Amino acid sequence: MWDFPLVPEQASTVAPEVDHLTLFILAINIGITALVFALLFLFSIMYARRSESEVPPQYHGSMLLEIGWSIIPSLICLVIFIWGVKVYAEIIVPPADSTDVYIVGRQWMWKAQYPTGQREINALHVAVGKPVKLTITSEDVLHSFSIPAFRVKSDAVPGRYTTMWFQPTKPGTYHLFCTEYCGTEHSRMIGKIVVMEEADHQKWLSEKAELGDALQGRKLFSKLQCVTCHAGESQARAPSLEEIYMKRIPLALDKGSAVAPGTTVLADENYLRESIRYPSARIAAGFQYPSIMPAYDESLVSEDEMFQLIAYVKSLKKGQTPTRIEQTTIPSALGAPAVRK
Amino acid sequence: MSTMLDVKTGSGAVGASVGHDSKVNYLNHVNTAASWFLTLDHKRIALLYLVVTSFMFVLGGAYAGVIRAELITPKGDFVSSDFYNKSFTAHGVIMVFFVLIPAIPSVIGNFCLPLMLGAKDVAFPRINLISWYVYMAGASFTLFALISGGVDSGWTFYTPLSTTYLNSNVMATATGLFILGFASILTGLNFIVTIHRMRSPGLTWFRLPLFVWAIYATSVIQLLGTPVIAITLALVGVERALGVGIFDPRLGGDPILYQHLFWFYSHPAVYIMILPALGVTNELISTFSRKPVFGYTMIAGSSIAIAVFSFIVWAHHMFTSGLSPYAAMFFSLLTFSVAIPSGIKVFSWLATLFQGSISFDSPMLFAYSFIGLFTIGGMTGLFLSTLGTDIHMHDTYFVVAHFHYVMVGGTIVGYLGALHFWWPKMFGRMYAEFPAKISAILVFVGFNLTFFPQFLLGYMGMPRRYHEYPAEFQVLNLFSTAGALVLGVGYIMPIFYLTWAAFFGKKASSNPWGATTLDWTHTESPPSPHNFESTPVVTADPYDYRVIQKEGALVAH
Numbered sequence: 052m053w054d055f056p057l058v059p060e061q062a063s064t065v066a067p068e069v070d071h072l073t074l075f076i077l078a079i080n081i082g083i084t085a086l087v088f089a090l091l092f093l094f095s096i097m098y099a100r101r102s103e104s105e106v107p108p109q110y111h112g113s114m115l116l117e118i119g120w121s122i123i124p125s126l127i128c129l130v131i132f133i134w135g136v137k138v139y140a141e142i143i144v145p146p147a148d149s150t151d152v153y154i155v156g157r158q159w160m161w162k163a164q165y166p167t168g169q170r171e172i173n174a175l176h177v178a179v180g181k182p183v184k185l186t187i188t189s190e191d192v193l194h195s196f197s198i199p200a201f202r203v204k205s206d207a208v209p210g211r212y213t214t215m216w217f218q219p220t221k222p223g224t225y226h227l228f229c230t231e232y233c234g235t236e237h238s239r240m241i242g243k244i245v246v247m248e249e250a251d252h253q254k255w256l257s258e259k260a261e262l263g264d265a266l267q268g269r270k271l272f273s274k275l276q277c278v279t280c281h282a283g284e285s286q287a288r289a290p291s292l293e294e295i296y297m298k299r300i301p302l303a304l305d306k307g308s309a310v311a312p313g314t315t316v317l318a319d320e321n322y323l324r325e326s327i328r329y330p331s332a333r334i335a336a337g338f339q340y341p342s343i344m345p346a347y348d349e350s351l352v353s354e355d356e357m358f359q360l361i362a363y364v365k366s367l368k369k370g371q372t373p374t375r376i377e378q379t380t381i382p383s384a385l386g387a388p389a390v391r392k
Numbered sequence: 393m394s395t396m397l398d399v400k401t402g403s404g405a406v407g408a409s410v411g412h413d414s415k416v417n418y419l420n421h422v423n424t425a426a427s428w429f430l431t432l433d434h435k436r437i438a439l440l441y442l443v444v445t446s447f448m449f450v451l452g453g454a455y456a457g458v459i460r461a462e463l464i465t466p467k468g469d470f471v472s473s474d475f476y477n478k479s480f481t482a483h484g485v486i487m488v489f490f491v492l493i494p495a496i497p498s499v500i501g502n503f504c505l506p507l508m509l510g511a512k513d514v515a516f517p518r519i520n521l522i523s524w525y526v527y528m529a530g531a532s533f534t535l536f537a538l539i540s541g542g543v544d545s546g547w548t549f550y551t552p553l554s555t556t557y558l559n560s561n562v563m564a565t566a567t568g569l570f571i572l573g574f575a576s577i578l579t580g581l582n583f584i585v586t587i588h589r590m591r592s593p594g595l596t597w598f599r600l601p602l603f604v605w606a607i608y609a610t611s612v613i614q615l616l617g618t619p620v621i622a623i624t625l626a627l628v629g630v631e632r633a634l635g636v637g638i639f640d641p642r643l644g645g646d647p648i649l650y651q652h653l654f655w656f657y658s659h660p661a662v663y664i665m666i667l668p669a670l671g672v673t674n675e676l677i678s679t680f681s682r683k684p685v686f687g688y689t690m691i692a693g694s695s696i697a698i699a700v701f702s703f704i705v706w707a708h709h710m711f712t713s714g715l716s717p718y719a720a721m722f723f724s725l726l727t728f729s730v731a732i733p734s735g736i737k738v739f740s741w742l743a744t745l746f747q748g749s750i751s752f753d754s755p756m757l758f759a760y761s762f763i764g765l766f767t768i769g770g771m772t773g774l775f776l777s778t779l780g781t782d783i784h785m786h787d788t789y790f791v792v793a794h795f796h797y798v799m800v801g802g803t804i805v806g807y808l809g810a811l812h813f814w815w816p817k818m819f820g821r822m823y824a825e826f827p828a829k830i831s832a833i834l835v836f837v838g839f840n841l842t843f844f845p846q847f848l849l850g851y852m853g854m855p856r857r858y859h860e861y862p863a864e865f866q867v868l869n870l871f872s873t874a875g876a877l878v879l880g881v882g883y884i885m886p887i888f889y890l891t892w893a894a895f896f897g898k899k900a901s902s903n904p905w906g907a908t909t910l911d912w913t914h915t916e917s918p919p920s921p922h923n924f925e926s927t928p929v930v931t932a933d934p935y936d937y938r939v940i941q942k943e944g945a946l947v948a949h
Binding site for chain 2: 057058059068069072073076079080083084087088090091094095098099100101105106107108109110111112113116117120121124125128129131132134135136137138139140141142143158191192193195197199200202203204205206208209210211213226228229230231232233234235236237238239329348349
């Protein structure tokens with residue numbers, strides 16, 4: 052019971068950076084606090100009242116001292132701020148070769164899904180030395196995905212995606228906590244981050260292999276009839292989705308809206324999700340407001356399925372949009388006329 | 393009425409005459425229920441507030457007891473999850489809104505402000521009384537919400553949990569707080585007008601006691617900020633009742649909008665809590681070292697600077713919410729800027745003590761405690777304003793420790809120091825010094841034992857608002873609960889010896905501490921109903937100890 056640690060393990064590339072900054076701020080804290088306590092103590096002894104009629108010299112101030120003790124702390128704060136931004140930049144900018152993993156939080160559990168189809172609940176298996184980028188959302192209330200050993204966390208916000216990344220440096224099992232109060236079982240919304248050697252991780256992935264997100268997404272794309280309008284042809288009723296991920300999309304102007312000419316939007320995960328949930332929010336140039344696309348809410352496309360659709364759109368290359376059903380050949384035994392072009 | 397004599401003494405203040413019959417005072421001149429519950433006397437209103445805020449403090453403390461008792465063991469075995477969640481919500485709501493925000497302004501401010509200004513009362517005595525009734529109405533709603541099932545949203549009421557998912561008494565609590573906000577607004581308005589319009593002749597802005605500057609800055613924040621929380625709570629109510637979809641993403645709303653609105657008030661609110669305590673500390677340090685507060689102009693200016701800057705840093709509560717990194721950097725930089733004016737106050741106090749004549753009466757022990765605990769609390773805020781470290785520490789016990797250091801180690805300790813300091817003035821009787829010293833020491837020791845381990849727990853990653861926790865966090869939680877017991881004893885003691893002293897304590901002179909401000913030099917202990925025999929004329933700075941006024945003699949001849 053007496054064996055308790057004081058600092059969490061450093062298990063990510065960013066953890067030592069955060070700890071160094073913490074030590075620096077701690078040193079300043081201790082320095083200034085010690086100075087204040089020491090002077091309080093010292094002055095109390097040196098200047099304790101000796102007699103009831105004692106009247107000390109009545110100074111009022113010293114411009115030099117006051118400017119000094121305003122400027123020096125300001126400079127110290129500036130240094131801390133700049134170092135803080137430097138570490139922050141490392142915390143929030145993922146490397147380009149990060150593996151994507153999607154996280155959905157809901158009362159009171161975490162779901163993790165790899166684009167290659169592996170799924171887990173309240174756990175995340177990752178490989179040591181490989182960067183991982185998490186795209187996170189919530190199905191209900193605010194949650195927060197926190198890994199103290201990696202020194203990172205990000206809120207899970209319903210209605211949008213937030214991202215975070217890490218690169219584990221040490222195999223082991225680490226705490227996963229929900230750190231945004233989310234109701235009754237908030238303190239039970241915890242899990243494990245399991246960091247494995249890469250070979251073990253590959254083995255784990257193949258053991259848990261299922262159909263990948265992109266393939267599931269293609270099935271949804273057909274089932275939900277997206278292809279009716281997003282047919283990938285020049286005369287289609289909706290924009291082609293081939294290779295649009297992370298492209299700049301010019302927006303259509305709306306007579307009543309505030310969209311200025313030339314406004315563009317970056318087609319990231321948040322925009323793709325918004326376009327499915329709220330199709331009339333921001334429409335691509337060449338099409339009219341309001342959108343003819345129906346809105347797909349949680350009952351039609353759950354958050355898990357949303358990740359699959361997005362994975363599919365991300366994977367869609369030129370010429371790969373599926374064909375519409377009426378373009379396929381109908382067997383003559385069904386007695387239908389020849390297929391229309 | 394005796395003749396007012398226009399004589400300059402060493403302190404430059406012109407005095408009223410002595411020999412006035414000190415038996416008739418604001419406490420005893422009339423004693424019907426109506427004379428208390430319909431009083432227009434700011435001093436009686438201060439005592440009305442004293443009673444209710446003390447009650448709320450004990451209630452909020454009881455909920456803290458539930459929290460610390462549960463956290464003795466890693467498992468959630470003392471109370472159910474729902475009861476625990478309701479307990480920390482009640483603890484936060486009661487302490488923030490019903491104790492920390494009103495305590496010093498509505499008790500000490502109400503009592504002392506007109507006395508320090510040489511005024512008969514505040515500018516709007518009826519509004520002053522109304523504000524107490526508004527407080528009572530807000531308290532009643534909130535207590536009703538707590539008794540009839542409780543609310544488990546956290547004192548922060550984050551959406552969409554509070555608007556869409558909870559089945560507890562969110563509406564009743566939000567209504568209670570909406571009503572309560574008006575007490576804050578009315579008090580702020582009253583004090584601002586009082587300070588502008590009711591200073592006695594010769595009392596220019598830069599001759600005001602620094603406590604008045606602090607109250608002024610606080611009142612500005614109360615007036616400007618409280619309407620925002622009122623509207624925010626109203627929006628929560630509208631969303632809950634009508635399902636409008638302001639904060640509900642399923643209807644196109646934005647949960648983060650709520651956070652911006654909430655923190656736009658709630659960050660300035662924490663400065664409503666600390667500024668008056670900083671103001672009190674000026675008076676204590678000066679009086680008990682017999683020196684003027686060093687750097688008067690900078691201290692006055694820093695209070696105003698804190699009030700202004702407090703409105704532009706709110707999103708430092710939201711660094712992990714998905715804010716744009718550029719917004720985060722902006723708010724981080726501004727948050728450092730609000731730390732500097734607080735820091736220079738501490739340095740000024742040290743310079744005030746330098747070559748002073750220091751006595752260690754119990755109010756001074758509370759002031760020392762304040763300086764020590766506020767310094768630690770303020771310095772640990774640096775970890776949270778720094779982006780690189782805040783991501784790790786956000787929503788952990790580190791934050792809990794930080795804000796308890798400043799709000800309890802700061803505001804409550806400052807409030808206790810103020811109560812002890814002004815108690816002889818309020819009741820004309822002195823409390824027993826020995827238990828007061830013990831209480832001050834127990835509060836300091838118990839407080840550190842309770843909350844210092846929480847910094848460590850937070851860095852280890854223990855999240856806030858957790859009913860259960862991993863076993864490796866138990867030892868530090870045990871220390872924390874043990875400290876809470878010591879702290880509790882330190883808090884309960886004054887309830888007894890101060891109350892006893894109010895009725896049976898040794899009679900106090902009008903200026904037992906040898907202070908220099910008008911509330912001490914020109915009023916009796918307790919003051920007469922209209923405070924002053926005749927309006928004092930001020931011709932000098934507020935802190936001049938060259939003529940020590942003690943032992944009850946008002947400045948004479």
